[in-house]
Amino acid sequence: MKKSLVFTYGLLIVLTxxxxxxxxxxxxxxxxxxxxxxxxxxxxLxxxxxxxxxxxxxxxxxxxxSLVLGVLVLVIFLMK
Structure with a gap:
């Protein structure tokens, strides 16, 4: 298994x-x-x-x- 996949998976767990x-x-x-x-x-991402x-x-x-994600985050934050 690729090390980058394991690292990414570990980072996803930590961020969660x-x-x-x-x-x-x-x-x-x-x-x-x-x-x-x-x-x-x-x-x-x-x-x-x-x-x-x-x-x-x-x-x-x-x-x-990336642009759609940025707009979505901005709209969610502004709607609060």
């Missing part, structure tokens, strides 16, 4: 655990929401580029996915 710990904290503010959105975005082979795709798809 950190997100779960942060979300269970009594202190809940806009900064916490932004941090959770940031970690979720990183996890989404890791899965898309590593496991869905997006890193080998046309640059149009890479930029489009």
């Amino acid at each position: 655990l950190v997100t779960a710990l942060i979300s269970n904290a009594d202190l809940f503010s806009d900064d916490i929401i932004l941090l959770i959105l940031f970690f979720s975005s990183i996890k989404f 890791l899965v898309a580029f590593q496991f869905m082979e997006l890193k080998k795709a046309n640059p149009f798809w890479k930029y489009s996915l």
Whole structure:
């Protein structure tokens, strides 16, 4: 098995655990929401580029996915 896949999988587990710990904290503010959105975005990009082979795709798809993710995060944060 590729080391990069194992590393990515481990990083996804760590980010999930950190997100779960942060979300269970009594202190809940806009900064916490932004941090959770940031970690979720990183996890989404890791899965898309590593496991869905997006890193080998046309640059149009890479930029489009990143742009849509950025707009989605911005809309979610602004709707709060």
